[in-house]
Amino acid sequence: MSSLPVGTLSPKFRALQEAMTKFVNEECIRAEPIFEQQLGRGEGRWKREPPVVNELRAKARALGLWNLFLPKSLYPGGHDLTNYEYGLLCEIMGRSVLGPLATNCNAPDTGNMEVLAKYGTAEQKRRWLEPLLDARIxxxxxxxxxxxxxxxxxxxxxxxxxxxxxxxxxxxxxxxxxxxxxxxxxxxxxxxxxxxxxxxxxxxxxxxxxxxxxxxxxxxxxxxxxxxxxxxxxxxxxxxxxxxxxxxxxxxxxxxxxxRGFEVIQGRLGPGRIHHCMRAVGMAERALELMVERVQRREVFGRKLVEQGVVQDNVARSRLDIESARMMVVHAALKMDAVGTKQAMKEISMAKAQVPKLALRVVDRAIQMFGAAGVSQDTPLAAIWAGLRTLRLADGPDEVHMRQIARLEIQEQKHKARL
Missing domain, CATH: 2.40.110.10 (Butyryl-CoA Dehydrogenase, subunit A, domain 2)
Incomplete structure (x- = not known):
């Protein structure tokens, strides 16, 4: 859960934040083993979505945790959340693989719905956007x-x-x-x-x-x-x-x-990168929680792991990494809210290049504390690690974002020199 001050956040948002936290922790995380059991093995895994997903969707809709990514300016049933506010909700969703699915806030559907809402004709919206918003397709x-x-x-x-x-x-x-x-x-x-x-x-x-x-x-x-x-x-x-x-x-x-394809993809990628990064922060938070729980109950060489100095160092470094990652995403989101996505491209690229790496470090430490169990199917850590490592390639690899950061930084420095 974010430790950021919430004085500037509306009571409506704080209610959503509280409801999302309770929903993810008490419904989505508990449903993860049910999802895996219903998914099963073999080719049947591709035939249908596990029924528990739709059960979670019904609960999310009843709680008002639905289509939170779309503003009312794009769709009447949307929400008036800032990038900052929605980013904080993404962090909570990211704690469980089922969080985004349950709330109809999962990629790539969110980006596609944004494209259709922004650029689609009336017929395109009727045929594709409306059923997507309703999770029928x-x-x-x-x-x-x-x-x-x-x-x-x-x-x-x-x-x-x-x-x-x-x-x-x-x-x-x-x-x-x-x-x-x-x-x-x-x-x-x-x-x-x-x-x-x-x-x-x-x-x-x-x-x-x-x-x-x-x-x-x-x-x-x-x-x-x-x-x-x-x-x-x-x-x-x-x-x-x-x-x-x-x-x-x-x-x-x-x-x-x-x-006009580049206009379309730029319209969907900027906000999407921030959403990915904030979900990554949520994944790292869950990994740290699992780590702390583990080291408090495991003993080695006659002492609990939590009493070992190297373990305490891992916990401390993980908290530092998470707070650094969160602040980078929040900084980018606040700039997007203030001046628009285009003017915040450097900050978006900075977050995209750095946050997955910081989150990966946290997950890797947690895996180390779990030993062999950490790389197995008995914890979510291996799957989280794989997803975060892939995020360093998705929506532009690290190298592309580093190139953009350098180019924009040089432009800014040249502009300052001319003033």
Whole structure:
């Protein structure tokens, strides 16, 4: 739980914070073993979502813990939370893998809903946004490709081109291979937002790409396989390899307009990176709690672990890392609230490059305190570690963010020198 002062937070937010804390601790964390039991083994893991998820969703909706990421300016049923406030709630959700799922605040659906709410036509919202907001369907964002360095999105080569159809009108034809497409294995995933190149010859590399809505049951769409993350397949959601072969959808499925794909992805990535980072802080908090609980009841060489100086050092260093990580995210969120996402890009990149590493250090210490149990399925620590390590690659690898931090810092220093 955040130790930040809450004097500037509204009573409405504090009520949400209290309800979220109780819900995650008493419902989501307790439901984790039930989720694993219901998920089972083998191919059946990909056939349905464990029923406990929908049970948790019903409880979250009844508590008003639903679609907290969307402001009322984008959707009438949204919430008027600042990035700072929502970030604090993300920290609490991040304590359990089921927290975001239960509250309909899970990636990639949140980003896709934001895209549709910001840029979608009335028909696109009716067909896709409304059922997503109601959790009747799930979605995926198809961007990363196996054949190119996707950390530079101008490299993306999936083809998006116009073509005539049998009735003499125009359709969009999509060809390409994607991978690490989160949620694509979900049996409830009904729609892809596909990022591809529509005008390779455009002199502006950021005007070459387009985002298109593709229903998952469109002929030519094939989910080929789930990718594993350090052996975890993340069923029933998955991070899958997906092929698009002569996929034909109406031109009306284009989001915002041809050549405006970069506008779309920048509109969804900035806030999303902060949400990921704050959830990472929540994961680290849970790891530290597990560590402290462990060292108080285990003995080695005639003394409890908690009495060992090296263990106390690990606890102290973990608290320092968590507070440092939280403050970096809060700083970025507050700047976003004050001046907007675009003007806070350096702070967002700073958090994205540093917070997962700080959280990983905490989880790694906790694993060490658990010994062999820490790398097993008997604690959540191994899965948390795998997720956090992957976060150093997702939404831009560390190196891309370091490059951006340096570039923006140099610009700022040059500006100061001219004043």
């Amino acid at each position: 799930r979605s995926a964002f198809a961007m990363t490709e196996p054949a190119v360095a996707s950390s530079d999105a101008t490299n993306i080569r999936t083809s998006i081109r116009r073509d005539g159809d049998e009735q003499g009108g125009e359709v969009v034809v999509i060809n390409g291979d994607k991978w690490w497409i989160s949620n694509a294995g979900n049996p409830e995933c009904k729609v892809f937002l596909v990022f591809g190149v529509s005008d390779l010859d455009n002199s502006d590399p950021h005007r070459r790409h387009t985002v298109v809505i593709v229903p998952a049951d469109t002929p030519g769409v094939e989910v080929k396989r789930p990718m594993t993350v350090y052996g975890y397949d993340d069923a029933p959601y998955g991070h899958c390899e997906v092929s698009f072969v002569d996929v034909r959808v109406p031109v009306s499925n284009i989001v915002l307009g041809e050549g």
